[in-house]
Ligand SMILES: NC(=O)c1ccc[n+]([C@@H]2O[C@H](COP(=O)([O-])OP(=O)(O)OC[C@H]3O[C@@H](n4cnc5c(N)ncnc54)[C@H](O)[C@@H]3O)[C@@H](O)[C@H]2O)c1
């Protein structure tokens with residue numbers, strides 16, 4: 001990789017062709033017409049890894065046109081043929097797990113072992129949609145009157161724009177592109193500028209799987225080129241559906257733009273997940289669940305717990321158990337060391353936000369219960385898992401109304417179940433919610449009362465390919481994963497036949 005990478009990395013690729021720095025359009029690897037490139041950084045040390053093609057609006061228009069041409073034939077392929085394509089595409093990441101994990105570790109500084117887990121998560125979506133392709137069936141409906149026969153068929157929509165975030169650079173793409181392609185659409189995917197290498201590797205595997213030209217296209221672009229590219233994705237008439245995962249403000253903007261031409265949108269946006277520990281919970285189990293929910297990906301997932309509500313009678317005991325659990329669980333060091341299971345944040349921007357949230361809480365009376373979050377020596381963007389007790393005044397602290405997206409666990413006391421539910425629901429968003437109780441009546445009551453698209457009752461992880469994933473309120477529109485995901489990418493047509 002010497003010629004491609006500008007820094008030395010402690011990993012040898014088994015298949016160097018997975019490292020691509022050009023865009024994948026119409027089955028070809030292409031540079032930007034302008035010749036422009038942009039830098040991908042390694043967040044472990046902020047050094048440049050390589051330069052990647054920086055596509056502009058005209059390049060993207062050409063990619064969309066190529067996807068539209070491909071749609072004309074691909075949308076007519078039999079379900080069985082699409083199913084085998086999905087199978088071939090899904091088998092290749094299985095054979096190249098370590099290389100994909102290495103790319104994820106390189107551009108996101110995710111510990112290698114954790115990256116292997118995200119590769120599996122990405123594969124799960126391809127597997128799931130492969131299995132689901134042949135179940136996209138229609139209905140026959142008895143006519144109300146007359147002698148008509150009414151039936152429905154489900155048809156692919158056209159070219160889908162998939163705009164994805166940096167924090168899960170493989171699975172957020174297979175979750176969208178897997179469903180869209182299985183359903184017979186073609187895809188133009190714009191990955192986050194921080195993590196284009198993972199997206200391009202998925203394109204290379206699609207190519208190796210014999211994917212028809214133009215069915216899956218990956219168009220990397222820099223932050224500077226993104227607004228114009230976004231405009232093209234929102235306004236090009238061939239785009240029939242824009243599927244976005246990212247922050248709520250950007251989702252609102254893209255949704256507004258798409259509405260001007262009545263384009264369908266699916267939006268997977270930000271969260272602010274409550275995690276409630278009731279007084280009757282198994283505290284060890286709850287602490288382990290919180291470790292998973294809060295500290296997975298160093299706290300950088302949309303479903304990470306953001307506000308930990310703990311019954312006041314057990315708060316100090318729970319904090320002690322949690323602290324012990326953190327000490328027992330995490331190993332720090334180079335992200336390439338397979339024993340290491342906790343890594344840095346994706347960039348200095350993420351560190352700044354975490355610093356703001358912790359300083360704000362401390363200035364308003366919160367107390368850090370474990371080590372200094374920033375005393376580390378593991379690189380510029382590293383922050384330790386940190387537990388913070390907020391005895392009172394949490395409603396005026398920044399973390400209450402804004403996802404921290406970092407490894408801070410704010411423990412906030414409550415007195416009654418009603419108070420906990422009120423606090424949990426007191427937010428504009430509603431993606432994931434978690435709670436721990438040993439009381440079955442309370443389990444049902446609270447699961448039904450929480451305003452969120454996904455509830456984890458006695459679990460700290462809800463994400464899975466077979467499950468409809470998504471939020472309510474300002475956390476988004478639509479569902480990804482499960483059979484519901486295919487529905488998102490299919491139009492229902494009713495046909496009435498006069499007999
Ligand atoms: N609900 C979910 O499933 C889910 C999953 C992962 C992340 N997220 C959310 O994503 C956020 C973190 O990701 P992020 O910082 O990459 O979000 P972001 O909104 O800044 O960026 C997401 C994507 O949108 C692109 N983008 C930004 N401005 C654009 C524009 N004007 N036109 C077109 N594309 C544009 C970015 O380049 C990137 O590819 C968090 O809020 C997190 O909660 C949600």
Ligand SMILES: O=CCCC(=O)O
Pocket residue numbers: 167168300301302303463
């Ligand atoms: O960031 C959110 C996506 C990660 C997940 O699907 O669990």
